[in-house]
Amino acid sequence: MGKSAAWPVELELPEDGKGLGARIRARRKALGKTMQQVADEAGLTIGFISQIERGISTPSLSSLYNVAKALDCSVDMFVAQPPGRRHSVVTRAGKRPLFEAGTGNTRFYEFLEPGFAEARLNACLTHVLPGHASEMMSHDGEDFIYLVAGHMLYEVDGTSYELGAGDTLHFDSHKPHRRTNIGAETAIELWVGTMQLFQP
Amino acid sequence: MGKSAAWPVELELPEDGKGLGARIRARRKALGKTMQQVADEAGLTIGFISQIERGISTPSLSSLYNVAKALDCSVDMFVAQPPGRRHSVVTRAGKRPLFEAGTGNTRFYEFLEPGFAEARLNACLTHVLPGHASEMMSHDGEDFIYLVAGHMLYEVDGTSYELGAGDTLHFDSHKPHRRTNIGAETAIELWVGTMQLFQP
DNA sequence: CGTGAAACTTTAGTGACACTAAATTCGGGC
DNA sequence: GCCCGAATTTAGTGTCACTAAAGTTTCACG
Numbered sequence: 001m002g003k004s005a006a007w008p009v010e011l012e013l014p015e016d017g018k019g020l021g022a023r024i025r026a027r028r029k030a031l032g033k034t035m036q037q038v039a040d041e042a043g044l045t046i047g048f049i050s051q052i053e054r055g056i057s058t059p060s061l062s063s064l065y066n067v068a069k070a071l072d073c074s075v076d077m078f079v080a081q082p083p084g085r086r087h088s089v090v091t092r093a094g095k096r097p098l099f100e101a102g103t104g105n106t107r108f109y110e111f112l113e114p115g116f117a118e119a120r121l122n123a124c125l126t127h128v129l130p131g132h133a134s135e136m137m138s139h140d141g142e143d144f145i146y147l148v149a150g151h152m153l154y155e156v157d158g159t160s161y162e163l164g165a166g167d168t169l170h171f172d173s174h175k176p177h178r179r180t181n182i183g184a185e186t187a188i189e190l191w192v193g194t195m196q197l198f199q200p
Numbered sequence: 201m202g203k204s205a206a207w208p209v210e211l212e213l214p215e216d217g218k219g220l221g222a223r224i225r226a227r228r229k230a231l232g233k234t235m236q237q238v239a240d241e242a243g244l245t246i247g248f249i250s251q252i253e254r255g256i257s258t259p260s261l262s263s264l265y266n267v268a269k270a271l272d273c274s275v276d277m278f279v280a281q282p283p284g285r286r287h288s289v290v291t292r293a294g295k296r297p298l299f300e301a302g303t304g305n306t307r308f309y310e311f312l313e314p315g316f317a318e319a320r321l322n323a324c325l326t327h328v329l330p331g332h333a334s335e336m337m338s339h340d341g342e343d344f345i346y347l348v349a350g351h352m353l354y355e356v357d358g359t360s361y362e363l364g365a366g367d368t369l370h371f372d373s374h375k376p377h378r379r380t381n382i383g384a385e386t387a388i389e390l391w392v393g394t395m396q397l398f399q400p
Numbered sequence: 401c402g403t404g405a406a407a408c409t410t411t412a413g414t415g416a417c418a419c420t421a422a423a424t425t426c427g428g429g430c
Numbered sequence: 431g432c433c434c435g436a437a438t439t440t441a442g443t444g445t446c447a448c449t450a451a452a453g454t455t456t457c458a459c460g
Binding site: 092116148164168 | 258260276277293319344356359365368
Binding site for chain 4: 245247248251257258260263
């Protein structure tokens with residue numbers, strides 16, 4: 001099965017129709033480089049670069065790594081992305097759908113639609129009522145939090161961080177983490193991360 | 201050169217010492233799956249999964265794609281990351297280094313250190329004085345902007361977006377974009393993106 | 401401790417495809 | 431039309447992506 005499945009990478013195209021080869025070509029042209037230059041820097045032949053870009057050949061991981069390096073970017077820029085989804089470039093304060101999270105009416109979140117279908121960033125504004133404490137969690141990706149208002153206590157991998165308005169927190173989401181509103185008022189946190197959110 | 205360079209992918213290890221195989225194993229164990237399960241779902245043999253995880257064999261892109269799918273994640277989770285860098289989980293309002301950007305004293309930014317060495321997200325708080333207009337730019341990654349204060353006009357790929365405090369903007373950074381402070385006061389924007397920032 | 405089964409590793413291959421060198425074609429400028 | 435740079439095509443080759451099966455290790459249970 002392995003070898004005859006050489007094409008699934010290309011078949012799983014994002015909606016904009018770009019596969020691995022097309023993305024490499026787009027990047028090369030954006031940098032104004034010839035195939036010969038890329039081939040030289042990647043230690044490959046110009047013929048192979050041509051075949052890669054036209055989807056006729058698929059590079060090994062190490063060759064792809066070298067091509068990405070010759071193109072001044074990282075490998076993940078060329079690999080397949082998740083399928084398209086609803087999106088909106090701008091979201092407006094006071095006009096976002098508000099959803100209740102979990103149980104107990106202690107947390108609400110404003111859903112921010114991603115700016116474009118293939119976006120890897122996801123964002124969410126969460127309103128946390130005083131006293132609310134989440135359970136310990138751990139997941140893929142990374143969390144970036146900007147505390148818009150209030151006082152929160154975050155625990156990440158056994159370490160506690162107390163945050164006030166304007167502070168930020170950023171950590172690897174694999175690490176066990178939870179949060180508590182330790183203030184007297186509703187806290188508002190802006191979360192930006194690379195974990196795919198449930199889309200209402 | 202191509203084939204004899206089968207190991208550069210492993211040699212370019214992030215600081216936590218994890219290569220492709222080790223990351224696959226970690227993910228598999230995190231999901232509580234056996235090699236046999238992953239092999240079945242990926243259409244490969246258990247022997248090959250074992251060799252991949254121990255770095256003895258390197259999968260083709262299509263096989264890696266299928267393994268990632270069997271592990272409920274995307275390929276980019278397994279590829280090499282940039283080298284380590286300075287980081288800090290928390291940044292405090294009023295305590296961040298402030299830098300002047302460009303010329304003319306019309307823009308200052310607070311540098312937010314990434315939360316961990318391998319983080320892919322980068323963040324920055326920018327203070328934009330009234331009237332300041334940036335030049336048109338375009339780069340890798342994606343931009344997520346939360347306007348903390350003020351009124352800004354953003355132009356992305358020919359389309360204009362006027363934002364007020366609390367609004368967000370999110371777009372593919374490849375698209376030509378620029379911004380102008382159209383208000384009477386300093387605007388503050390929180391930028392979160394996947395482009396690597398200059399690190400002071 | 402012994403046993404058996406599950407989980408993983410090792411071995412001994414095979415053949416397809418990752419990649420090459422060189423020939424040919426294409427496109428643009430003069 | 432000629433020339434040259436850029437890209438594509440052709441005709442391979444041999445390495446490694448991947449297999450099946452045997453062997454080893456680990457783990458749970460009595």
